[in-house]
Amino acid sequence: MKSIPSPGPFGVEFYDMDVNQMSDVELDGIATAQNNDGVVFFRDQNLDCEQHIAFAKRWGKIVANRFFERVEEYPQIAVVRKEPKHRTVVGETWHTDHSYDAEPARGSILYAREVPSTGGDTLFANMYMAYDALSRGLKHTLRHLSAVHSSAHVFSAEAVRTNEHNDDRFHSGEQAIQRSIHPVVIKHPISGRKALYVNPDFTTHFDGWTEQESRPLLEYLYQYSTQDQFVTRFSWSPGTIAFWDNRAVMHKAINDYPTERRLMHRITLAGCALQGA
Ligand code: SIN
Secondary structure (H helix, E strand, O other): OOEEEOOOOOOOEOOOOHHHHHOHHHHHHHHHHHHHEEEEEEEOOOOOHHHHHHHHHOOOOOOOOOOOOOEEEEEEEEEEEOOOOOOOOOOEEEEEEOOOOOOOOEEEEEEEEEEEOOOOOOOEEEEHHHHHOHHHHHHHHHHOOEEEOOOHHOOOOOOHHHOOOOOOEEEOOHOOOOOEEOEEEEEEOOOOOOOEOOOEEEEEEEOOOOHHHHHHHHHHHHHHHHHHHHHEEOOOOOEEEEEEOOOEEEEEEEOOOOOOEEEEEEEEOOOOOOOOO
8 A cells, every 4th residue: 555644744545546446454544644644645546425435334333414415315415515605614623523422423524526726725623642742730730621512513504504694504403403522632442542622613612621711722722723833734636535533633624715616525534522621
């Protein structure tokens, strides 16, 4: 298997490889790379929807997103789309997919179908590296905290409408009722490494603290964990897959192609309840 490190502090790009033909040995190699780096990429893939689903199932059970529009006839695949008429892009704030769930999604497999001529990159922040570099004192404080994560303020019908008038990319706003509490420092269920687990989109406050009390420390953690030394910027080409582990990285889509279209298909993999470190 051929691979190169991504430009940036982490991430591995595999090339000269067809994920439709991935052997068990290759799967093990990719799993190891993802365990170490949090995100892996595959260039020049040619997948129809069935093949995208088949690739995802090699890694585990699929959990469909409740709010995104879905590919017709393939409800397991969420559509991540921006048309020239849209002001916003899906996922343009730093976030961790499905952190509002009691068992947040393990990973996400995003496949680029159409990309703009320039721009439309995705940023990834490595939450292992961010945790490791914290001071001993702050690590100690954070390890005793849990945080509340919610879907309501992002995906309720009202929130979607406020974000973008007449947004046709989301549905089921009435189902935006999930609220879960997770440790602020998790022990990754596979690698065993410690990672920060809070994100600006879905984390509302520390458990037992008010939102107002929580905001300064949460803001500090977001600003701290998204510094350049922890962030990899990925530039897409059509046919590329990014496969990230939501327990190891946050991500954010860049909104810098106002007049162009970008179309991605995303499958999320089921996860498990998260344990504190
Ligand atoms: C997402 O937030 O899952 C989408 C990221 C992207 O479109 O780059």
